[in-house]
Structure formats: structure tokens, C-alpha cells
Amino acid sequence: SQTAAIIPPYDPTTPRTGRWTDPELSFRDALLPPFLSGSLPLPNNLKLVDFLSSVLKSKPSRLTKKMKHARLSAKHYFVHSGFLRTDREAETLSRLEKEFLDSIAEENEREEMRFHMQKEWRDHFAERCEYLRLEVDATGWWKSMEEAERRVQAEKEKRRREKRRFMMGKVL
Numbered sequence: 711s712q713t714a715a716i717i718p719p720y721d722p723t724t725p726r727t728g729r730w731t732d733p734e735l736s737f738r739d740a741l742l743p744p745f746l747s748g749s750l751p752l753p754n755n756l757k758l759v760d761f762l763s764s765v766l767k768s769k770p771s772r773l774t775k776k777m778k779h780a781r782l783s784a785k786h787y788f789v790h791s792g793f794l795r796t797d798r799e800a801e802t803l804s805r806l807e808k809e810f811l812d813s814i815a816e817e818n819e820r821e822e823m824r825f826h827m828q829k830e831w832r833d834h835f836a837e838r839c840e841y842l843r844l845e846v847d848a849t850g851w852w853k854s855m856e857e858a859e860r861r862v863q864a865e866k867e868k869r870r871r872e873k874r875r876f877m878m879g880k881v882l
Contacts, residue, residue, distance in 0.1 A: 725769045726823075730776055733813040737806040738766060744799070748790030751831075751838040758785040765830050767823060792838060822861065829854055 730738075744750050745758060752761065763770045794800045807827065814820035832854065839846045 726767050731813050733810040737810040740806045751835045752787045753837050756787040
């Protein structure tokens with residue numbers, strides 16, 4: 711009897727690993743200047759390695775391996791303006807983010823990554839607003855958190871069912 715190779719389904723809780731794609735590198739590189747110049751809506755004292763690993767959903771070791779001389783843990787964010795100064799900067803960053811997301815071949819991973827990045831930016835923005843004591847309607851944010859939890863649970867349940875089906879096939 712033949713046993714079919716099972717490709718493990720995408721796990722949204724697992725950080726990205728493996729080779730860097732060109733669009734991923736371009737987006738990562740585009741994030742560096744606004745981070746270092748204090749032009750993003752981020753909290754003060756955020757480490758570069760923490761920021762990049764959270765936004766890119768990548769292991770810190772994957773970043774440090776690729777950026778050996780960048781001293782990722784030594785660079786911290788300090789607000790200068792807290793926003794991109796020109797529409798062109800914002801459009802470029804948005805375009806590179808979209809190109810990175812579109813380069814992810816597997817649809818579930820791509821959509822989960824898109825959702826993850828939106829959540830990360832919202833979280834950073836909400837934290838910045840809280841620091842500035844600006845009132846923010848968090849209804850949408852809470853809904854997105856509930857949606858994230860629902861997606862993770864659905865994916866875990868799907869993996870559990872697939873594993874059970876596979877094991878039943880081996881027994882029969």
C-alpha cells in the first residue's frame with residue numbers, strides 16, 4: 711500500500727522561517743529608515759528586532775542571521791514625528807507591503823499574514839494613541855482580536871480533523 715505524503719497545513723501561530731523572498735527583503739529594508747528616523751506610529755524604546763520580527767512574523771534569529779551587522783537589539787525606536795512625512799513615503803511602504811503579501815504563494819498563509827500585519831499596525835497605533843492620551847474607538851480592534859482567535863481555533867480544529875482522518879486511513 712502507498713502512503714500519501716501529508717503536507718502540514720499552514721499554522722498561523724508559527725513564525726515565518728526559511729529563505730527570504732525578494733519582496734520580503736524590499737519591504738523589510740523599506741521599514742528601516744522610518745523606524746530609525748522616528749516616523750512610524752510606534753511606542754518609544756521598541757527594539758528594532760522586536761518590531762521587525764512582530765511585523766514580519768519572523769523569528770528574531772532569522773532576522774539577525776540575515777542582518778548580521780545591523781545590531782538589531784541595540785537600536786531602539788524614539789518618536790520624532792510619529793508619521794510618514796509625505797504621501798510618496800506612505801505609498802511606497804504600502805506598495806512594498808502589498809508586493810510582499812502578494813508574493814506568498816499559499817492562500818491561507820497570505821491571508822493570515824495580511825490579517826496579522828493589519829493587527830500589528832493597529833496595535834502599535836492604539837498604543838501610540840494611548841500614550842498621547844487620544845481617545846480611540848476600540849470596537850473594531852476588539853472585533854479583530856476575536857476574529858484572530860476564531861481563525862486560530864478553526865485552523866487547529868482543521869489540523870486535528872486532518873490528522874484523525876490520516877490516522878484512520880492507516881488503521882483501515
